[in-house]
Amino acid sequence: MTELRAFAWRAADHARGMDFLAKARQVIEIETGALQGMAGRLDEGFSQAISILHDTLDRRGKIVVVGIGKSGNIGHKIAATLNSTGATAVVLNSQNALHGDLGIVSDGDAVLLLSYSGETAELLDLLPHVKRFEVGLIALTGNPRSTLAEHSDVVLDTSVDREACPLNLAPTSSSTAMLVMGDALAMVLLEARGFTEEQFARFHPGGALGRALLTRVSDIMRAGDQMAAVPVGSTVRDALVAMSTARSGACVVTQPDGSLAGIFTHGDFARCYQRDAHVGDKPVADFMTRSPISVGASSLAVEALQTIGSHRVDDVVVLDAAGKAVGLVDTQDLARLKIV
Numbered sequence: 001m002t003e004l005r006a007f008a009w010r011a012a013d014h015a016r017g018m019d020f021l022a023k024a025r026q027v028i029e030i031e032t033g034a035l036q037g038m039a040g041r042l043d044e045g046f047s048q049a050i051s052i053l054h055d056t057l058d059r060r061g062k063i064v065v066v067g068i069g070k071s072g073n074i075g076h077k078i079a080a081t082l083n084s085t086g087a088t089a090v091v092l093n094s095q096n097a098l099h100g101d102l103g104i105v106s107d108g109d110a111v112l113l114l115s116y117s118g119e120t121a122e123l124l125d126l127l128p129h130v131k132r133f134e135v136g137l138i139a140l141t142g143n144p145r146s147t148l149a150e151h152s153d154v155v156l157d158t159s160v161d162r163e164a165c166p167l168n169l170a171p172t173s174s175s176t177a178m179l180v181m182g183d184a185l186a187m188v189l190l191e192a193r194g195f196t197e198e199q200f201a202r203f204h205p206g207g208a209l210g211r212a213l214l215t216r217v218s219d220i221m222r223a224g225d226q227m228a229a230v231p232v233g234s235t236v237r238d239a240l241v242a243m244s245t246a247r248s249g250a251c252v253v254t255q256p257d258g259s260l261a262g263i264f265t266h267g268d269f270a271r272c273y274q275r276d277a278h279v280g281d282k283p284v285a286d287f288m289t290r291s292p293i294s295v296g297a298s299s300l301a302v303e304a305l306q307t308i309g310s311h312r313v314d315d316v317v318v319l320d321a322a323g324k325a326v327g328l329v330d331t332q333d334l335a336r337l338k339i340v
Helices: 002-016 020-041 044-058 070-084 121-130 173-192 197-202 208-214 236-246 266-275 301-311 331-336
Strands: 063-067 089-092 110-114 136-141 154-157 229-231 250-254 260-265 294-296 315-319 325-330
Touching (some): 044 154, 063 121, 070 089, 229 236, 236 266, 301 315
Parallel strands (some): 063 089, 110 136, 136 154
Antiparallel strands (some): 315 325
């Protein structure tokens, strides 16, 4: 016990003498350097890998990701990224594969094989059985001359000069490089397939991003009795009554044909009331904002969100295809609907 305490004290003294920020920066610099080196080594093999994956998905095949240990953990993340961008991917446990899970592989699939050494025994044991299928084999490895690389159709070099671990043992730079190579595959594949924001939202319906990308302005706008609106000849008092009735902070002012004339807000009233306490009986057109910011009813809610943010306004008027004012979007509505 005394020896353990002495060891703990020595360790504590050693830690107190360390510059933790400098050590952290060193780790980040080592890993950043490894990524820059990998970027510089990219060659036509990457393009071939994208073609294999693209053709696989066009044939309605899937991407099978296989890895062991830390590479297996990275494989799960790569598969998740692919799935979130509409590229169907599954993770195959190489040990279970030899006991029935190999049935997940079909002719026409593409297989991503992850092993930094390229000599992982479990992966090499599986390789002959995978090659019996008509699949494209893409190896992500730090050893382009390994057995895995030799038996793959495409080899993506994820080698690093050293690990960020001070002992040069724990997979750090190497696992980061493999993860980033997977991200590069997923993102380039996304662009090659013309994957859109709307498609992305279909796979993320539960979050704020999904709601913003799936929801139309017409779904969230205040319309009918919930929209404060008065004709252009109305007084300021008329506009205030309309806002009070609709419980809105802004009132849309319309032309006789229903087109937009302007918008009048509580802020406008506060400013003009300071100058004239009898402003209520005066025309609202004298105090409204002409040509206010507007969005189309068929636009995505995310566009309304971007419009409000870029113009720093609290309300935007909604117009239909004919240019008629049909609704109002308030920043409070976006927050209530969890779109912001």
